[in-house]
Every structure is written in structure tokens, then in C-alpha cells.
Amino acid sequence: MKGTVLTFNAQLDEGAISGEDGKRYSFFGSEWKEQLAPARDLQVDFVVNELGQATAIYLVSFSQQTAREKLSSKVQTNSQLDEEENYGFFDWAMKCLRNYVNFSGRARRKEYWYFYLFQILVGFILGVVFGIIGISDSGIDAISGLVSLAFFLPGLAVGVRRLHDVDRSGWWVLIAFTIIGLIPLLIWMVSETKPERNQWGQPAK
Incomplete structure (x- = not known):
């Protein structure tokens, strides 16, 4: 799910994200997967766990780039494996x-x-x-x-x-x-x- 960072308290190591569904999701700093520190208004992509918390949080641009790289890597790997069959x-x-x-x-x-x-x-x-x-x-x-x-x-x-x-x-x-x-x-x-x-x-x- 995509959303926007609302707040982040470095001392408490927790913050909140407004999801695209209009709901507010809390998160812990350990779930932030970027080197850039969490900050208000950053656009992110995240997963909601069974407790209703945001996990596996990435910046949107980073997430899209990572997805493209993974897809490209998978295509190249499959192509190579098909070639090696012969x-x-x-x-x-x-x-x-x-x-x-x-x-x-x-x-x-x-x-x-x-x-x-x-x-x-x-x-x-x-x-x-x-x-x-x-x-x-x-x-x-x-x-x-x-x-x-x-x-x-x-x-x-x-x-x-x-x-x-x-x-x-x-x-x-x-x-x-x-x-x-x-x-x-x-x-x-x-x-x-x-x-x-x-x-x-x-x-x-």
C-alpha cells in the first residue's frame, strides 16, 4: 500500500503513516528500510501486518526502482537458464x-x-x-x-x-x-x- 509519512519521533523510534485508504498506520523505526531518515510528507510504500501496523516501509521511488530491477534480473536469469538447457x-x-x-x-x-x-x-x-x-x-x-x-x-x-x-x-x-x-x-x-x-x-x- 502507498501512503505519506505523517510523523516520526526519533527518540521513541516510532511514527505514523497516512495510507491511501485514508487510515492512519503506526510504525516502528526498525521497519523503515531506507538510509534516509523518516520525515513528514515522504511518499512511501508499505505492508500492513495483522496488528494494523505499517511494516517493510520503502520510499515509493525506491520501491518502484527495486521492483523493476528484480523483474529485469528475473527475466535475464530465466533467459540464461533457457539458453543453458541446450x-x-x-x-x-x-x-x-x-x-x-x-x-x-x-x-x-x-x-x-x-x-x-x-x-x-x-x-x-x-x-x-x-x-x-x-x-x-x-x-x-x-x-x-x-x-x-x-x-x-x-x-x-x-x-x-x-x-x-x-x-x-x-x-x-x-x-x-x-x-x-x-x-x-x-x-x-x-x-x-x-x-x-x-x-x-x-x-x-
Whole structure:
């Protein structure tokens, strides 16, 4: 519901809003969701709870902008998910390479595990090729090190995004440096996408 702020007492941390229905609604400062302090004549959007109090109060312009941003974000997410339905093995691998330093957002299981398999496949192919052309062991080790280095950042980034997708902080990836930590890390990496939106964005599928 929309309305206009009538009063706000900072000491008591409460105020009143005149709703567009002509009724007066009291509110507590904790329900004010803006950085700008409540003031008389501000136009707001709010929700009325079961006690007849105003809650979740936003400035009208902010509310409209937020709604547009949420709608735009949802449309973009749905469009991306529709596109990914047609992704194959190499499409997922290329997505990770394109996002090689992207540590924000979320990544579904396909994205993580297909990239993991891609790294194994590349290593296997290079090993066969090097064996055929007769490169020395030291040469193979040097090239393998460079390949591993090239895959390090995209692999780390998609691992962090995968943790985000199961509602875990990306910092949990550090437990890979402990032997026992590999067990919960593996469980999280194979877990299904959490269907709820979280601080890292919409569900990855």
C-alpha cells in the first residue's frame, strides 16, 4: 500500500503513516528500510501486518526502482537458464573459461563437474600427444605445470560459485587444504542446487 509519512519521533523510534485508504498506520523505526531518515510528507510504500501496523516501509521511488530491477534480473536469469538447457559438454567448459575470474554468482553441478572433466580430458589428450611426438619427461612436466596454472583460476572460481549455489561461503573452498575437509567439500560439490534465492543471486537452475 502507498501512503505519506505523517510523523516520526526519533527518540521513541516510532511514527505514523497516512495510507491511501485514508487510515492512519503506526510504525516502528526498525521497519523503515531506507538510509534516509523518516520525515513528514515522504511518499512511501508499505505492508500492513495483522496488528494494523505499517511494516517493510520503502520510499515509493525506491520501491518502484527495486521492483523493476528484480523483474529485469528475473527475466535475464530465466533467459540464461533457457539458453543453458541446450548446452553441451564443451559449452559448459567454455562458460567457465569465460568466467575465469568471476567469483560472484552461482554455478550448478553441471557447470562445475563438466569443467572438472574437461580438465582431465585436456590433460589426457596432451599426455597422448606428447608421448607420440617424444617430448622428454621434463618437458612434459613443464607444459603440464603451465596447463594446470592456466586452469587454476577458472577452476577456483567455479568452485566458489558452486559453493554459493548450495548456500555456502566461497571461503569454504580453503578446507581443501586439509585432508578431512575434502569430504564435506565433495558433498557440497555434488549437492543439488538450493532452490531459494540467496545473497549470491537467483538459483542456478
